[in-house]
Amino acid sequence: MASRLLKFFKIAHEPPHVRDAGERICDFDEISDEFIREKAAEQASRCSQCGIPFCQSHCPLGNHIPDWLQLAAEGRVREAYEVSAATNPMPEVCGRVCPQDRLCEGNCVVEKAGFGTVTIGAVERWLTDTAVKEGWIAPIAPEIERGESVAIVGAGPAGMAAAERLRRAGFQVTVLDRYDRAGGLMIYGIPNFKLDKSIPARRHEALREGGVRFALGWELGRDGTIADLRRSHDAVILAFGAYAARRLDLPGEAGMEPVAALDFLTASNRKGLGDAVPGFEAGELNAHAKKVVVVGGGDTAMDCVRTAVRQGAASVTCLYRRGRDTMPGSAREVKHAEAEGVTFQWLSAPARIGEGHIEVQPMKLDMSAGGRGTVLPDEGPVWRLEADMVIEALGFSPEDAAAMAGGARIELTRRGTVKADPKTFETGEPGVYAAGDLVRGPSLVVWALKDAITVSDAIVRRFANAREPA
Ligand SMILES: Cc1cc2nc3c(=O)[nH]c(=O)nc-3n(C[C@H](O)[C@H](O)[C@H](O)COP(=O)(O)OP(=O)(O)OC[C@H]3O[C@@H](n4cnc5c(N)ncnc54)[C@H](O)[C@@H]3O)c2cc1C
Ligand code: SF4
Known part of the structure; x- marks a missing residue:
């Protein structure tokens, strides 16, 4: 061979x-x-x-x-x-x-x-x-039905993959999500040109057909707490991602409010799915004919610049405070963006927003401490870049999970992520687990899937010898 x-x-x-x-x-x-x-x-x-x-x-x-x-x-x-x-x-x-x-x-x-x-x-x-x-994909058809129920908060890749694994093992699984569609960032974050929406939708359908129940439009904190879910289920998985956007809070004149990256991308994805999106129709979330400046150097920034190009922006510029070699985004995505007409301003940070422009502070990297270097303002003069739409793509942290605990023992790290046992991802509250971006901070789909495997296997082990299956 x-x-x-x-x-x-x-x-x-x-x-x-x-x-x-x-x-x-x-x-x-x-x-x-x-x-x-x-x-x-x-x-x-x-x-x-x-x-x-x-x-x-x-x-x-x-x-x-x-x-x-x-x-x-x-x-x-x-x-x-x-x-x-x-x-x-x-x-x-x-x-x-x-x-x-x-x-x-x-x-x-x-x-x-x-x-x-x-x-x-x-x-x-x-x-x-x-x-x-x-037609080779095996339908989800558990060999035995177990009596235990698991509630999963969040229908992103972590929640969906855990649901599949646990349902295949015979558990009664309910996935709860505040959005109206399952898929998490695979549906409303990552643009269609990277991941066709039919793919997460197909996964959702297979889960439903396999007996996973979905409660969409259900929001943790508003419609129930972690303690409520724990009382009515044998185990709970928290997989509700990281959605608190970091903002710049730039000084400037009133009139041009920066747009949060996820608002912009969600609006675009919803348009593609055929939804009515008032913020898009009104123009504030639509880049068409605008001079767009995206601030940030990660994959979310790359998705914003490439979405703006497809919406027919007059020009699209990415401002990033570090250089090409030290940006967190994938080099492949930068290459695609450049080919699609995006201009990159490396070592450049926004200083102030004005009427129809953004003021740009040149930056430099001090490499004396090693690593990716320390970013410092350069002596060069602040300059003006024309802009009538500024999108901030500066990263995310999880929303406050402790505030949704309702008495359950949920501890947070200094970064606001949920603290969990590294081997099982069980939190301080017995029977409550956490996975995906909620534990890691903004990460990757593949890591969310890895966590889903860890968590669901821990739950299977926990109940394996606890009770006879129903
Ligand atoms: C714009 C963008 C582009 C990305 N591109 C890539 C990429 O190309 N490759 C890659 O590997 N990764 C990419 N990522 C990262 C990747 O999407 C995430 O790491 C991954 O989706 C995390 O999965 P998750 O299941 O933990 O969370 P999510 O996918 O965020 O899913 C969490 C779910 O929880 C729900 N939820 C949130 N709060 C509540 C609540 N209070 N109550 C009920 N439900 C709630 C949300 O509605 C959502 O459906 C990207 C991220 C963004 C933002
Ligand atoms: S899942 Fe693993 S093998 Fe597949 S693309 Fe990602 S890193 Fe590569």
């Missing part, structure tokens, strides 16, 4: 075709095409089957990447899918949105040797998309 692998020196790195920037900015469709079967097998055959696979150790889920690449290269696509789905609750999502350049692909030995990475994410995505088309 080795003849089907190690082809990296003969076959060039070739990811699926990415639509030209000029074409893709005219819609919100995903930017890259699907692999065809032959190409997926060919690209998988570039894997060098390392003895110690660094791709696998840099995947938060520890996916058995060389195994499913080998099966894909041999044309054993269904088995490849099954191996990939055994460790990843949402491979089709991770294949699309993981920053592979910082995780699996960035640590691929073939990449390090200068041949261009094996296209791990694209093969992973293709395997599950193929499994959906071929």
